[in-house]
Amino acid sequence: MKKVSELLHQLFENFPEVLTTLGVLAGGLLGGFLVKVILFALLRAYCRRKPGAVLAPSVARHLGRATAFFLPVLVLSLVLPLAPLGPAAREVMRRILEISLISTFAWVLARSLRVAQDVVRHHYQIEQADNLRVRKLLTQLQFVQKVVLSLIILFAIGLILMSFATVRKLGAGLLTSAGILSVIVGLAAQRSISNFLAGFQIAFTQPIRIDDVLVVEGEWGRVEEITFTYVVVRIWDERRLVLPLNYFIEKPFQNWSRTTSQLIGTVFLYVDYTLPVEAVRQELQHFVAQQPLWDQRVCALQVTDSKEKTMELRLLVSAADAGRAFDLRCAVREHLVGFIQRHYPTALPRTRLDGPTTVG
Template identity: 65%
Template sequence: MKELKQYLAQFPDVFASLGVVLSGFLIGLVANFLVFGVVRAVARRDAAGWARSVVRHLRRASAWFLPLLAISFLLPLVQLPPKPFEVLRRGVEMALILAFTWGLIKTLDVLQDLVQHRYQLSSPDNLRVRKLFTQLQFIKKLVASLIVFVGVGLVLMSFETVRRLGTGLLTSAGIASVIVGFAAQRSIGNLLAGFQIAFTQPIRIDDVLVVEGEWGRVEEITFTYVVLSIWDERRLVLPLNYFIEKPFQNWTRNSSQILGTVHLQTDYTVPVEAVRAELRRIVEGNPHWDARVCTLHVTDAKERTLELRCLVSAANASAVWELRCAVREQLVAFLQREYPGSLPRTRAVVEGSAAGAPALGAASVSG
């Protein structure tokens, strides 16, 4: 009966403690509502990029962090026995650390949005921006990993058992590091390759590459792999070490400007100067030409045909592709319309004429 009375006597303290916790939670929610109400008002009035980014990324994390912070401030008012109070304190402390870790990671997203708002990747001359974004993406992932590592470590180290285990592990850190080094050799190699790519930058975000016979743009660079967005919307995923150990083509290493070629096979009777003039007329009327290069040369004289090479320039790889297609189509149409005899022809000797002498004939083959 005495123990029952003691047990029932604790109920007021339990309800009072629950009221303190709920009060702290409500105070935090109200504070979160007021803070983000002000930020939303700023975003609506000034269309500020930072305000929209804060609302988008930090709203959920703050909805947990501020109530937990308010509860931690009100914990001294909780009237509980030592053991239940310690359990409550530990739980609030761990939840607060995890919420703070989440908020720090989301803060990195806000900083990334601010940089992307300041420097536009879609600008025509974006070499410096691509350099910055490549380093920013890698550094962001590295810092986020460190934040998670430290946050989880702080939670675990709040337990006495884990602290004792950590002390024991430190005494054997030398042997463990050797074992882990052998086991994770390739992973560590990829991590070091990531550092090398981020700061020496053989590739960058939005670079145009030709890798394994595929043309595409660098979409993402992680700690271990690179995602290449292929022109037909496929994705090619390659390990970081690939770009350190194997050759590949980078069409935007120093500039996005590029030259394109168009080859035509024609008959020996083709009027080269007329084709050259037509090429100039075509590119001058095409919006993809950047007015740098427009030349036509006879690059080969084969057994049956002449090879004409048209060299044109454009601001980027996509523009030069469109320009090459337009030049090829319009030059072929020009030859068909103005000089059909200059298309590739196959000549043959026809025997068996009435006089018994050989006669020459020619068969025209469109190419």
């Protein structure tokens, strides 16, 4: 009871200081939060007046939660000297605020990368038809964004750890054995390091880019994402094919949009020798001329092979990109099969059985 009474006595004696300290802490946090509310209210008002703006809505969308923590901590760190704290308590509060300030500021920087990405994507639309330059830029942007995000996290952790004297002493000791440690880590993480270096090579030499059309592992799809270690290919039927970065450095693959998205589609028809080829050629040209999918570059029909029972017709049609080329090929194939069925049904592939001729 004596100790409790002593504590209560000290509390009542220091009550003005405690009340002032709580007021400073609450006022700092509340002041920072009010600054955030005012700033983002102004941003929302600006967005309403400028509906076509990109930067302000992106800042409001991505930085709202991060600044709701960063600004109160920042204001509190500014007003902390006003609190009547003892040396030990002031050092504890200073250390807590320092760690909080570093963490929340790193969070703001990380979310700012999303804002930069939104601005770039607005100015460079990947949905446009001729998007080669845009895909180059977005591929590099995605990789650089991941590198910068990793550096922000590493620097934040490093600054927090180095704020402790014990960790600084430990770091000085570790530097003496960094050579041996780097060799061990290098041997243990050879594949990860090679993937990381392959990521730099892909980002800047660009054998593949975001939204490139690939044929890889026998599958047709588009590059959806490029990370530090792997590439995600969105296959035409909505499946995802995940491949390591080294795959695109070491193995062959088809890139249908490396320099341009234009493609020539191929359709093969197998018909009887009695089919008049010129009539089919004219029908092909007439049909393709009416198709909006055709880009008016290539339209041709050739007899490319003659087999025992059929001849092979190869039809070439061009389109602006892989998707249009595929749809145009299907339309041409369907139309010409129907044309032959209607006008030359006897020219469809068939097997002849000729018996011996009977002399009467």
